Amino acid sequence: MSLTLEDPRVIEFDVRTDEMLVNMGPQHPSTHGVLRLLLRTDGEIVHEITPHIGYLHRCAEKIGENLSPPQWVPYTDRMDYLAGMNMNLGWSLAVEKLMKYELPDKAKHLRVIIAELGRIASHLVGMGAYGLDLGTFSPFLYAFREREKILDLFEEVCGARLTYSYLTPGGATADLPRGWLKKCEDFLTQFEPVIAEYHALLTTNSIFVKRTCGIGVLSAEQAINYGCTGPMLRGSGVDHDLRRDGEPRYTDMYDGYAFEVIAQKNGHYPKDHAYPAVPREAVLGDCWHRFYVRMLEVVQAMDLIRQAIDRYSTATGDWGQPIKLSTKLPKGEAYLETECPRGQMGFYVVSDGSAIPWRVRARSSSFCNLSVASDLCRNCLIADVPAIVGSVDVVMGEIDR
Numbered sequence: 001m002s003l004t005l006e007d008p009r010v011i012e013f014d015v016r017t018d019e020m021l022v023n024m025g026p027q028h029p030s031t032h033g034v035l036r037l038l039l040r041t042d043g044e045i046v047h048e049i050t051p052h053i054g055y056l057h058r059c060a061e062k063i064g065e066n067l068s069p070p071q072w073v074p075y076t077d078r079m080d081y082l083a084g085m086n087m088n089l090g091w092s093l094a095v096e097k098l099m100k101y102e103l104p105d106k107a108k109h110l111r112v113i114i115a116e117l118g119r120i121a122s123h124l125v126g127m128g129a130y131g132l133d134l135g136t137f138s139p140f141l142y143a144f145r146e147r148e149k150i151l152d153l154f155e156e157v158c159g160a161r162l163t164y165s166y167l168t169p170g171g172a173t174a175d176l177p178r179g180w181l182k183k184c185e186d187f188l189t190q191f192e193p194v195i196a197e198y199h200a201l202l203t204t205n206s207i208f209v210k211r212t213c214g215i216g217v218l219s220a221e222q223a224i225n226y227g228c229t230g231p232m233l234r235g236s237g238v239d240h241d242l243r244r245d246g247e248p249r250y251t252d253m254y255d256g257y258a259f260e261v262i263a264q265k266n267g268h269y270p271k272d273h274a275y276p277a278v279p280r281e282a283v284l285g286d287c288w289h290r291f292y293v294r295m296l297e298v299v300q301a302m303d304l305i306r307q308a309i310d311r312y313s314t315a316t317g318d319w320g321q322p323i324k325l326s327t328k329l330p331k332g333e334a335y336l337e338t339e340c341p342r343g344q345m346g347f348y349v350v351s352d353g354s355a356i357p358w359r360v361r362a363r364s365s366s367f368c369n370l371s372v373a374s375d376l377c378r379n380c381l382i383a384d385v386p387a388i389v390g391s392v393d394v395v396m397g398e399i400d401r
Helices: 060-066 071-078 085-101 105-133 140-156 180-203 206-210 220-225 248-254 289-316 364-369 373-377 382-392 396-400
Strands: 019-024 034-044 044-051 332-340 343-351 359-363
Touching: 034 382, 044 373, 044 396, 060 071, 060 359, 071 085, 085 105, 085 248, 085 332, 085 343, 105 140, 105 180, 105 248, 105 289, 105 382, 140 180, 180 289, 206 289, 206 382, 248 332, 289 343, 289 382, 343 364, 364 373, 364 382, 373 382
Parallel strands: none
Antiparallel strands: 019 034, 034 044, 332 343, 343 359
16 A cells, blocks of 8 residues: 555655765875865765875975986885886886887896786785775785785895885896796796685675675776776776887887786676676676776786796896986987876976986876766765775875875
């Protein structure tokens, strides 16, 4: 029997809630650094979210106009400090493009090994921290256990575990130590079966699936319009990766390497390995797909490293010779983007013919990726904000610089 409002048994409540402004951050464990999110809420519903940035601004670009290119390499480490090697690579390639400097083949393969190890280490932090955002602690410990082994390898190469300054304009500061490649291969052999544990802990976990599937859906059109790159873009089904689609100076590093861009095409992801099935609840472009792309890129990076080790072992030439501090740059300008773990990181350098650049500029992938957060969080629950922002996987040092 249906009831009407005129029925005396029906009591109509006039429930009104006031809008409230809620600050999430900058000291909040779910904001991935010093990010402040201003939420305009109506009860548990978020109507608008405004990111406030700039808390880590350090004038890095202006400092770059007072140092020679090799001297500015340590400042790139401190942009995306979870992928310092990849930052070093981007700046080095931009300077080498300006100088029309050609690397030996051995140096190119060395850079592939280092860059893809950096990608794995970065995605492990993203995976573990995302679990923390959603209330589970164990994946964080598992991720850091394996990441420490990569940092051990990096420490043996350059003596540092976070800010490396290893890849530099002209090549690298030194060759790989004797026996290092064997240790790297042993790590990959040990690490490969561990991936299944990560999928069991998060990817296929029923609670994780419910917290991420259908949440924060980003369409391919939105991702392109906002300038999103990296896993954010590929998680929406856009088949684009600068390692394949970038400038020749960058793609030459990966020339001849067998890899397929991690993006859902024709309803499925690459089938080069046995990956977990996509849940029925998942919607292309949601939080789950963005997380899944990063997990698959870890396996892809392992394949690329194995190929690079084989090529490095038989390549001619040396690891490259770093340019001197007093080397004068040719007049002109150069801009180059690389595929970093969080997306396309670009470096721009302008020279007036001296050893010090006239202008230095960095383009942050995380800045564009974060800009779409307002659309993703509109009309979601407050509890879903950490899930959405965590799936973007921003690093504030890269945004603020």
